[in-house]
Amino acid sequence: NDGSVTATPVDAYDSEYLCPVSIDGQILALEFDSGSSDLWVFSTSLPLSQQKGHVIFDPSKSKNWKALSGYTWNITYGDKSGASGTVGTDVVTVGGTSVSGQAVEIATQVSSQFVSDTANNGLLGLAFSSINTVKPQKQKTFFDLAKPSLSSPVFTADLKHHAPGTYDFGTINSAKYTGAITYTNVVTSKGFWEFTGSGYAVGNGSFVSSSIDAIADTGTTLIYLPDAVVTAYYQQVSGASYDSSQGGYTFPCSATLPNLTLGIGSYRAVVPGQYINYSPRGSKCFGGVQSNTGIGFSIYGDVFLKSQFVIFDGSSTPRLGFASK
Numbered sequence: 001n002d003g004s005v006t007a008t009p010v011d012a013y014d015s016e017y018l019c020p021v022s023i024d025g026q027i028l029a030l031e032f033d034s035g036s037s038d039l040w041v042f043s044t045s046l047p048l049s050q051q052k053g054h055v056i057f058d059p060s061k062s063k064n065w066k067a068l069s070g071y072t073w074n075i076t077y078g079d080k081s082g083a084s085g086t087v088g089t090d091v092v093t094v095g096g097t098s099v100s101g102q103a104v105e106i107a108t109q110v111s112s113q114f115v116s117d118t119a120n121n122g123l124l125g126l127a128f129s130s131i132n133t134v135k136p137q138k139q140k141t142f143f144d145l146a147k148p149s150l151s152s153p154v155f156t157a158d159l160k161h162h163a164p165g166t167y168d169f170g171t172i173n174s175a176k177y178t179g180a181i182t183y184t185n186v187v188t189s190k191g192f193w194e195f196t197g198s199g200y201a202v203g204n205g206s207f208v209s210s211s212i213d214a215i216a217d218t219g220t221t222l223i224y225l226p227d228a229v230v231t232a233y234y235q236q237v238s239g240a241s242y243d244s245s246q247g248g249y250t251f252p253c254s255a256t257l258p259n260l261t262l263g264i265g266s267y268r269a270v271v272p273g274q275y276i277n278y279s280p281r282g283s284k285c286f287g288g289v290q291s292n293t294g295i296g297f298s299i300y301g302d303v304f305l306k307s308q309f310v311i312f313d314g315s316s317t318p319r320l321g322f323a324s325k
């Protein structure tokens, strides 16, 4: 049972995209995150102060809810936000795709970033089940459980700039992209959709071949790249500089930003310069391309993903596909 669901940007900066998910009829807006593998929700088990402003899942109102007694989870994300709690299973439906026995992780504690982000009522992880945090037994992701019932074991991301996009499960909709799809192999040892980029070009500059170890991460807003790439990029932006007080590169909001081309095999993925003006920060604007220092790999986040049609192929040899649109 293939499915398609709308992914709506939460704000004017496309800082995250939320999708309606039904848990036994209770509908919550969740962030789909291909960088993690837990499906967790705001719940009635949270302190009332942390529930404020959010849509709350109430397991006592679900007839298909089965508590997994003694099971717990605890996750910390790259941005130091996090959550933890208990676990049960229920029927989870995304677009037309329905899964029973899905582990739904109930939050009993969430960090302040989640409390204040009132549009976000939890996450649906789409990385590999190997990094699910549930103990004593890790649980499968929605995609893993849905796979056998899909026409093909894939999901696609068609995120858009300042507009709603879609995630599709089970089909590759040829109306959503142009030209050929370029596939690249994925390394799953860290549990991510990890691949090796083939290089970059800034604006109309020549392409620089270099291997870039990266993950395709729908849950990360920006693009995080090696310093060599980031400095080469901002050298082409007049008035750009690294602003330690803002924690990244900023530039005058009037600056014209060059396109950034990222190579995937022989394919050249072009990120329009305007996508790289992330948001106003003080008197300047904050860049959508930042350094990957301290992360350990590069992250091709939403600023990149929304310029492409992306296939997450979960067949026995997982791979990523990219196409223009």
Ligand SMILES: CSC[C@H](NC(=O)[C@H](Cc1ccccc1)OC(=O)N1CCC(N)CC1)C(=O)N[C@@H](CC1CCCCC1)[C@@H](O)Cn1ccccc1=O
Residues within 6 Å of the ligand: 015, 016, 031, 033, 034, 035, 036, 076, 077, 078, 079, 080, 081, 113, 117, 123, 192, 217, 218, 219, 220, 221, 222, 224, 295, 299
């Ligand atoms: C360098 S990984 C930073 C990244 N978190 C972001 O990208 C947040 C997302 C956001 C946006 C708006 C409101 C709240 C949160 O946004 C910023 O950090 N931004 C945007 C706002 C800007 N002012 C500063 C830069 C991150 O931990 N993602 C994880 C999923 C996130 C967690 C927070 C909630 C949304 C989903 C995850 O896939 C990252 N992962 C990837 C691989 C391994 C572990 C890991 O954990």
